[in-house]
Amino acid sequence: MTETGAGILGMIVLVGLLALRMPVGLSLLAVGFGGISVLNGMPAGTATMASTAQALSANYLLVIVPLFVLMGNIASVSGMSRSLFDAAFAWIGGLRGGMASAAVVGCAGFSAVSGSSVATALTMGRVALPEMDRVGYSPRLATGAVAAGGTLGILIPPSAGFVIYALLTEASIGRLFMAGIVPGLLLTLLFVATISLNVRLNPEIAPRALAIPWSERWRTLGGALPLVFVVCVSIGGIYLGVFTPTEAAGVGAFLITVIAFAMGRLTLRTFGPALLDSVRTTAAVFLIAIGASVLGPFLALTHLPSDLLNLLVEAGFGPYTTLLLILACYILLGTFLEAFSMLVITVPVFLPIVAGYGFDLVWFGVLIVVVVEMGLITPPVGLNVFVVKTVAERTPMSEIFIGVMPFWVAMVVGLALLVAFPQLSLFLPDSMFR
Known part of the structure; x- marks a missing residue:
């Protein structure tokens, strides 16, 4: 079997x-380890797996994952997510369909502390769906809004999707986080317009x-201010260059914990489960991440990415035609694969193609996260639909x-x-790093 054939079989x-x-993670490890062992021998496969696991576990940048996960869990168990919904409803509930x-x-708003689509959809669903059911909203509209809104969890920073993409491409986590803000707000506006x-x-x-009444609006806004303050400090600190993304995660986790305890919304009894859930998610x-890092060397050995690039070049496709084909491929994969699976399987394959055409990798990362988001509500898998x-x-x-x-359809737009x-994606990161 040729090396390219081994790569196709592995996929x-x-x-x-x-x-x-x-x-x-186990699927990625099994294919990556098995492929390297077949092509280069068992010692090479064992060495790759061991060194990758050790290097990633000791990677300082990855401290961002448990800290931002902890932020989201504390915001959920302390009831801050409820305060956020109440404030949003007080200010826009006067519109038809305002809830x-x-x-x-x-x-x-919750996406700005959780970084997870599933956590966002589940948390806001528990808060908003009973209220919408009580006042007579159509189940289609209510569940559709929450499932779609939950997808913002991996686009608006801090985003676990961007962290995985950064690991796979060695792109800047800070630039990716900043690049996700405007697209996240754009999709939020499109959802509200829908x-x-x-x-x-x-x-x-x-x-x-x-x-x-205005008095109710200001009262609920005051209840949401602690969470808004934490988001502004952590994300704003990254943009202003005061914190690195990892430091911002530490500051945010510390602030939200102290504030929740000080307000009496968090106790030792509820803090323990939040910590345990953070450990499990991390x-x-x-x-x-470890499995993806083992799969990457296997794909490099098979030359599958470079062969695919050569095939596209020989077919005469231009840069943007190729880009649209890649995005269409992601939309198709979203019908049966979940978000992280798509990222870790496809990015190592498509990255050399995109880089070869000279596309900005941060911009490409935003596009990929958006189409991965679409998969979260695309049948028959649609993970967010199952969560709702x-x-x-x-x-x-x-x-x-x-x-x-x-x-x-709004996400396609x-x-x-x-x-x-x-520039909708690149304006903030470009202004940040001038």
Whole structure:
């Protein structure tokens, strides 16, 4: 078997293992270790796996993962996520469909401390879905808004998706975080516009708007200020160059813990489970990162990425045609693979192609995270849809998938804008590093 043939076989085996629901990290390790052992011998495979595990576990930059995960968990158990939703509803609840829009805005705000789409959808779903059900929102609109809003968790910094992409490409985590802010806000606005359009076309799916007094608006805003303060300090510190991303994660985790204890919203009894959940999530992310780092050398040995690049060049495809083909490939993969799986399988393959055409890797990272987000609400996998289903137990899965489709179209519009206008992604990181 040729080296390229070994690479193709390895990818087929990897997809098969994932289809059998084998953990992503273990699937990557098995294929990477097995492939290197077949091509270069067992000692080479063992050495690669051992050295990679040690190097990643000792990587100072990866401290960012447990710290930002801890921030999100504390915000959830302390009730700060509820305060965020209440504030969003108080300010935009006067619009028709305002509670659904508030859920999206709440997801965007919670994304700025969680870095996880699943955590964002689950947390905001528990807060917003019962309220929308109580006042008479259409289950399609309610669940669709929360599932779509949850996807912002891996785009708005701090983003676990950007951390994985940075590990795979050696791009700057700080630049990636800054590049995700404007696209995240753009998608938030598109989601809110989608809700407004749906309600205008079909007023029966949402109750009449409520008149919310200004005193209530200011009161709820005061309740959300602690979380907003933590986000501004940590993310703003990165932009101003006061903190590195890792230092910002430490500052943010410290501040939110102290504030939650000081406000009486966090106790030792609730702090323990938040720590334990953070450890579990961190272990899962590290296993995926180690597996991806073992798979990378295997793909390099097979020359699969360079062969694919040569094939595209010989086919006469231009840079942007190739880019659109890559994005279309991600959208297709999103129908049966979850987010991290897509990143770690495809980025090592597509990166040499994108770099060869001279595209900015930070901009490409934003595009990839957006299309990976689309996979989170794309049937039949749609991980966020399954997460929302655990909260909205009485809503059929088919209804939730129908509900997310308008938001999926909105993401296509957002992706098109980001492709057409790269500065939407690059303005903040370019101004940050001048």
